[in-house]
Amino acid sequence: MPKTLYDKLWEEHHICELDSGESLIYIDRHFLHEVTSPQAFEGLDQKNLVPWRLGANIATPDHNVPTSRGDSFNTDNILDEISKIQVVELDKNCNKFGIKQFDIKSSNQGIVHVIGPELGYTIPGMTIVCGDSHTSTHGAFGCLAMGIGTSEVEHVLATQTLKISKLKNMQVIFDGKPKAGVSSKDIVLFMIKKIGTAGGNGHAIEFTGSYIDSISMEARMTICNMAIEAGAKVGLVAPDETTFNYVREHSFLDKDMLAEAVDYWKTLKSDEDAVYGKKVKIDVSDIKPQITWGTSPEMVIDFDEIIPSSKTPSKNSKNIELAKKYMGVEDNQKLSDLKFDKVFIGSCTNSRIEDLREAANVISGKTVSNDIIEAIVVPGSGAVKSEAESEGLDKIFTAAGFIWKDPGCSMCLGMNPDQLKPYERCASTSNRNFEGRQGNMGRTHLMSPAMAAHVAIHGKVGDLS
Amino acid sequence: MKQINPKLIYGVVATIDRDNIDTDQIIPTEYLKSIKKFGYEDYLFDGWRYLDKGKLGISSMEREKNKEFILNNSPYDSASVLLTRDNFGCGSSREHAVWALRDFGIRAVIASSFGDIFYNNCFKNGVLPITLSKNDVENLFQAFESSSSNIEIFLEKKLLKYNDSEIAFEVDNNLLERIIFGLDDVDITLRNKEAISAYEEKRMIEKPWIYKND
Numbered sequence: 001m002p003k004t005l006y007d008k009l010w011e012e013h014h015i016c017e018l019d020s021g022e023s024l025i026y027i028d029r030h031f032l033h034e035v036t037s038p039q040a041f042e043g044l045d046q047k048n049l050v051p052w053r054l055g056a057n058i059a060t061p062d063h064n065v066p067t068s069r070g071d072s073f074n075t076d077n078i079l080d081e082i083s084k085i086q087v088v089e090l091d092k093n094c095n096k097f098g099i100k101q102f103d104i105k106s107s108n109q110g111i112v113h114v115i116g117p118e119l120g121y122t123i124p125g126m127t128i129v130c131g132d133s134h135t136s137t138h139g140a141f142g143c144l145a146m147g148i149g150t151s152e153v154e155h156v157l158a159t160q161t162l163k164i165s166k167l168k169n170m171q172v173i174f175d176g177k178p179k180a181g182v183s184s185k186d187i188v189l190f191m192i193k194k195i196g197t198a199g200g201n202g203h204a205i206e207f208t209g210s211y212i213d214s215i216s217m218e219a220r221m222t223i224c225n226m227a228i229e230a231g232a233k234v235g236l237v238a239p240d241e242t243t244f245n246y247v248r249e250h251s252f253l254d255k256d257m258l259a260e261a262v263d264y265w266k267t268l269k270s271d272e273d274a275v276y277g278k279k280v281k282i283d284v285s286d287i288k289p290q291i292t293w294g295t296s297p298e299m300v301i302d303f304d305e306i307i308p309s310s311k312t313p314s315k316n317s318k319n320i321e322l323a324k325k326y327m328g329v330e331d332n333q334k335l336s337d338l339k340f341d342k343v344f345i346g347s348c349t350n351s352r353i354e355d356l357r358e359a360a361n362v363i364s365g366k367t368v369s370n371d372i373i374e375a376i377v378v379p380g381s382g383a384v385k386s387e388a389e390s391e392g393l394d395k396i397f398t399a400a401g402f403i404w405k406d407p408g409c410s411m412c413l414g415m416n417p418d419q420l421k422p423y424e425r426c427a428s429t430s431n432r433n434f435e436g437r438q439g440n441m442g443r444t445h446l447m448s449p450a451m452a453a454h455v456a457i458h459g460k461v462g463d464l465s
Numbered sequence: 466m467k468q469i470n471p472k473l474i475y476g477v478v479a480t481i482d483r484d485n486i487d488t489d490q491i492i493p494t495e496y497l498k499s500i501k502k503f504g505y506e507d508y509l510f511d512g513w514r515y516l517d518k519g520k521l522g523i524s525s526m527e528r529e530k531n532k533e534f535i536l537n538n539s540p541y542d543s544a545s546v547l548l549t550r551d552n553f554g555c556g557s558s559r560e561h562a563v564w565a566l567r568d569f570g571i572r573a574v575i576a577s578s579f580g581d582i583f584y585n586n587c588f589k590n591g592v593l594p595i596t597l598s599k600n601d602v603e604n605l606f607q608a609f610e611s612s613s614s615n616i617e618i619f620l621e622k623k624l625l626k627y628n629d630s631e632i633a634f635e636v637d638n639n640l641l642e643r644i645i646f647g648l649d650d651v652d653i654t655l656r657n658k659e660a661i662s663a664y665e666e667k668r669m670i671e672k673p674w675i676y677k678n679d
């Protein structure tokens with residue numbers, strides 16, 4: 001029987017079938033952060049257990065950390081007492097159990113999904129889990145990677161396995177060459193608009209097609225990152241030369257072992273006549289920049305389109321009406337009619353070097369509009385930050401009036417000091433526009449780094465071509 | 466404390482007529498700062514339930530409530546079942562969403578579909594997610610939006626009864642047993658200790674690069 005990439009990864013990690021009919025799957029890599037791990041460590045302790053394989057675990061604090069830290073910062077300087085407790089708790093647990101952590105003072109600290117690949121902890125063919133739904137990001141390397149809940153974090157720590165049932169296979173084929181000004185973020189938002197936020201439920205989505213073949217690892221990560229916004233726990237791209245080159249550059253494996261591994265990684269692709277339960281074909285050459293107008297990532301339109309009306313009766317009219325009320329938008333308005341208050345460039349979707357380069361390109365030589373109260377750039381990791389600085393990108397941003405920050409989840413979610421105030425409208429490169437996600441009553445519009453940069457300069461969305 | 470019958474869920478049904486209710490709505494980020502596994506009841510649906518902005522540690526009693534939100538009104542403030550629409554629990558993997566429902570007293574959620582990670586998390590915390598067809602969900606909405614009668618959910622029979630009607634539902638037996646018997650997954654898995662070790666030893670030889678930095 002021909003197999004898909006997902007089938008192959010599943011079989012490779014399959015330990016045994018359980019009486020329950022579920023399978024025990026071996027976990028190669030486990031990432032931890034401060035928010036979803038404390039209760040798991042507590043559970044481990046109560047059962048008198050220790051981590052099964054210490055070296056599989058890598059931790060870093062990202063969700064709670066302030067992003068204006070400077071050099072002498074340490075946990076004591078976190079002003080929010082409750083945030084501090086979580087970060088300190090991660091320190092304590094990592095020290096107690098002996099888990100490798102890139103702590104708040106480390107030059108490699110960053111968003112967990114950004115540091116994994118760049119420090120060489122994410123390599124093709126692995127099973128990777130983390131108590132965070134955007135673990136799907138690592139699927140860009142041909143890894144079976146998915147988000148898990150806290151009970152499962154404890155389970156993985158204790159047993160190095162996950163007890164799960166197999167997902168169904170889905171294929172999304174992206175063909176064509178995108179127009180100027182259109183990035184992988186636009187393409188994944190377009191896909192979510194097309195298949196809906198439940199379109200991938202119960203499935204592992206494999207992204208294929210000539211467009212995927214042509215793009216960088218950074219762009220593939222952006223797409224796999226948002227597989228979860230389409231309902232799929234798992235997003236996948238088969239590893240190829242682009243992948244191997246990235247891994248070679250970021251790896252701690254020696255040459256011989258790498259060569260041996262690459263030979264194996266080349267087998268990690270779907271067989272030609274593999275069968276998928278669902279298939280979607282998307283021609284990327286007609287896609288315009290995509291922006292969300294509402295409170296669900298499927299509420300997406302072209303940047304120059306009119307916001308959907310709730311007056312046309314449809315099964316969605318109630319959801320549309322609620323979203324419009326929350327977002328403070330009206331019938332017949334265009335996205336380009338809206339005035340923005342804040343700009344956020346960052347998050348595990350769009351805080352890698354390529355994203356910052358794209359934004360800097362738009363900003364270079366210009367200044368942030370007077371209408372914008374605050375525009376921030378938050379590199380995804382210490383490594384991204386120093387690379388950007390060595391290229392002079394920080395200068396471009398700060399000269400324009402942006403604030404250049406330290407790594408963390410920042411304004412992707414309202415857990416650290418970077419938050420929206422009620423009713424503020426934000427151009428954001430993150431992945432979720434849920435109510436209150438960036439701060440109580442805040443209004444989020446998801447878009448690409450280039451479009452967010454455009455908003456910073458003009459106060460509004462507009463044409464990038 | 467109320468004695469809980471693990472095979473029967475009985476009580477008031479609260480309805481929320483919305484698709485795509487994400488885990489950020491079920492419990493906003495602010496409350497994920499707790500390092501405890503219990504005590505989330507006051508923060509369930511925080512953004513919809515209160516008019517003021519809350520903070521971890523501030524109790525429901527001190528907050529300004531949104532009178533229009535169903536869980537603030539009797540008898541729904543003691544609901545044990547939640548009825549909603551499509552793709553409930555999509556978004557973030559936070560198990561806190563299930564803890565908040567559980568701590569509030571919700572023992573079952575009925576919807577036409579669920580987010581995958583949320584669905585999985587439910588069974589680890591004694592909350593039963595019930596997937597029904599859109600038609601059945603619509604019928605339930607009509608029944609429970611107009612009256613506050615009780616529902617009975619028989620776990621072993623996979624059957625729910627209300628007024629004079631009944632609906633059978635599907636759920637994996639093993640997942641169901643986890644709720645009925647409150648089984649702990651770690652203990653069960655560790656019965657396969659040898660199989661895990663054997664797999665691991667073999668993998669270390671065949672795919673040494675995985676272990677290179679251990």
Ligand code: SF4
Pocket residue numbers: 062063111112113132134347348349408409412413430431
């Ligand atoms: S950047 Fe946002 S989506 Fe990514 S891990 Fe952090 S909070 Fe989650």
